[in-house]
Structures are given as C-alpha cells and as structure tokens.
Amino acid sequence: MSGRVLVLGGTGEARRLAAALVERGVDVLSSLAGRVADPVLPAGGVRVGGFGGADGLADWLATHRPRAVVDATHPFAARITANAAAAARRQGVPLLRLQRPGWTPGPADRWTYVDSLADAAAAVRDAGTVFLTTGRQGVGAFAALPGRVLVRSVDPPDEPLPAGAVLLLARGPFTVEEEVALLREHGVDVVVTKDSGGHMTEAKLVAARRLGLPVVLVRRPPLPPGVDVVATVEEAVEWLNALRRDGAGTEDGPSWNR
Template identity: 50%
Template sequence: MNWGNRDTTGRRILILGGTTEARELAGLLVKAGYAVTTSLAGRTDTPRFPEGVVRMGGFGGREGLAEYLKSNRIEMVVDATHPFAAQISANAVAAAADAKVRLIRLERPAWKKPEGAIWLEVGSTLDAVHALPRGARVLLTVGRQDLGQFLAQTNVEFVARMIEVPAGLPTDWTVIAARGPFTLEGETELMEEHGITHLVTKNSGGAQVAAKLAAATQLSIPIIVIRRPRLPRAETVDSVAWAQEAIARIFRTG
C-alpha cells in the first residue's frame, strides 16, 4: 500500500491493547492527531482505559479482525498486547496481511537473569508445575488465566497474586489482589512475611512488576520463569517512543 507523503492527522490506527505501553502509546497518538481505536479483550473487570475510542471484546478470529480492518478503513495495526497473548498476535499478523494493512508489534523487552539469581527458565506452565519441589511455598504471579495447571498441586502451598481474583480457587491458597507497580521493599516484605521459598512468573518483562525478581535474588529464592511463546514474524519495536517514531515514519514515507 502506498501511504504517500500526506499529513498524518486523522489517520486510522487500531491498537490491540491491554498493556501499560498500549495506553501510553494511545495517549501520544491521540495528542498527535491520529484517529486511534484501542481494542481491549475484556478479560479484566476494571481495565484502565486509554485515550481515544475503546472497543471491548474479541473480533472472531483472523477473519473477523480482517473484516473489521476493512470495514473501518483502518490504516495501521499496532499489536501492543501482552507478550503471552499469542493467539491474538498470530491473528493480528494474518488479518493485517489479509486486509493489506501495515502492522507493527510493540513488545517490551524480556527479563534477563539478574546477577546472582537462582534462575530456571521453563517452556510452559506445566513445566513450571513440575519444577516445584514437594513442600515449597510459592509466590505465584502468572495471572488468573493460567492458574489451572497449579490447582492439582496439593503438596505445595501457594500465595497467588493477580489483579482480579477468579471464583473457585482452593480455600487453602493465600490470594492477593493487587496491581503494580511494586517496590523492592514491598516485594521483600511480602516474601519474608509469607515464608516464600520459590517464585513462579511469566517472562512478561516491564518495570512495573520487575521488583519481585530483585527481591527473590536478594533472598536467594529460586525464580522459575515461564518462557515467552513464539510469535509470527512482524516488524517489532521495544518501546513506546520507538513505536511512535515507526508509525510516523511509515505514514510519512510508505
């Protein structure tokens, strides 16, 4: 598609959101004059809404998203979803190709092993379950959608932290409803208070919840990290600033 050298004001952008970066980018693009719609999956009951138009709910897979892009004359898609939202990212790449719309992925950098950390990287949630020794007391920070595999572990004690708590969790779990950012002091106090012996987390990246890694490292608590899923190839940037620059460049030069 030839974007030409036209003014970017009013150009239609769809952000697949739900992350802090998506909200920040939406605000910057709205301020710059783009017509921004952010799509939220609707999995959180109390989402933080970005500036611009907000659309809630799914699209109906690849075909539904492609049709949305065409019927709403979307000129660019920004996939700024969570690094573990593999299905929507795959759908976005395929749908953008079907609709002949440019796509960029805004993906925060993955965490790297802190110096001195006891760090075990695993390929799946089930691998993380199997890595836990009998009698462990685990700080579980994988989000509410990935708790299922841990429910059968009766020889491990869990302190599960998430933004919103689903119904039906075991009564012997300690459940904490909290939203970051978290501090090193607070995370250290939490782990000491609950006698945590292991931390289980997805490699989500980002500064808002990274303090738990530093706290666990200082306390010599093993960190079990679930590796990110593989995503289809796409033009990728790793910060809001680079995303804004890439969007301006693409619209300006084609």
C-alpha cells in the first residue's frame, strides 16, 4: 500500500495530522515502528514495522514515490529521524519534521537537564525513590541503581530492571491529581523523564512542582541539518499546501485544501 503523503507516526501529532489530511481528501499512509503491542491507529492507511534503515526507506521511496514525507515520530526517535533525512535526500522527496516544542520550566520548578539516560542515572544514584518515566527503551541505563525505582511504561521493558524496581504498566494521559496521588503513594523523591514536550505527558511535571520534587530531564537529540521543522499540525498542513502550490509532486493528486 502506498500513500500520497507518508507520515512516520506513533505520536499524537502524527494521528492528528493523518486525520486532518484524510478529512481533506489526501491519500495518507502512516508508518508505525511496531514497538507498542497495541498502538492507537491513525486515520487512513497504516503500515507497521521498520523499513530496514535509511537504505530500506530509500528503496521504499523509490518504489512508491510519495509526494512528501512527514516525520512526526517521537522527539527522541533520533535514528528514525536521521534515516528519514538521509533517505528523502537521496530520493529527492520533500521532507518535513513535525516536532512539538520541549517543556519550559517555571519559577517553582526544580529541573536539572542532562544529555543522556546514563547521565540521568548518575544524577539520581544517591536518591531515595526514583520515578522513571523515560519509556521502555533505555531502561537498562538505570539497572545499577541501588535504591527503589518506580518504572512506568506502556509495555514491559526488554532490558534489565533495577533490583529495587516496581513496574507499572499504564498508558496515559494521566491527570495531575492522579500523578500527585501516585507520587505520594510511592514516596517518590525525584522524577526522571525525557524532554518530550506536549500536554499529554506533562501532568507528572505539574505534580512534581506541586510537591516540590526535583525533576531530571534528558535533553533532546539534535535534528539532522537542512530539514524543515514545524511545531504544530496546522503548520504541517500549511507546509503541504505550499508544496502543492509550488507544483511539487504529481499533478493528478487531490488538493490539500479540499
């Protein structure tokens, strides 16, 4: 199955973009990595599974020739983003990166930024109870933590867990009240998360602020050079509109504005 627009998805923004394009009559194919057992499916066509790196994606683009690719993957999906940039450049396919802004600390926030999961583990090594919300991938970086670690993810991690781990399998979004109750119930002393941005997962940060708890945030990886970047679904639709107006792609496709 091919799509007039290929959306590399798995995020809320990707689902909202697919819905907006389908509503406008655009042929959309969303590609999901398949790392979540029961993903929320977007509107339009869907494929599940990787392409086989930059080379595999380049081959797919050469065969299916989508009008454009929108990389709307997670801000920390650095490998997929790099592969998309390399493959699109090789095949001459227009590429857009749709990435929500990161979080901004307020006056009452006690945030510490680090560059990697390993640095985050080092920063909380001597903490009491750690609330780890960095997702199932990379949990192994915290395996040597000596204290109690509350690990929350949608699916069970494949990597080793800390000896004092308590695994919570849950899918958000969560309310601030729910997060406050969770932090209090487990006596959390520090929250560790990635700077994912967005409203769907920020409740834990608000809860930490209310309770005066410190937060360790892992900085985002840098984006590939030369890639167009927008922060909202509306901007992504306008980018596609401009692509259409500029005459890129085939002439027989539907209008983005339909």
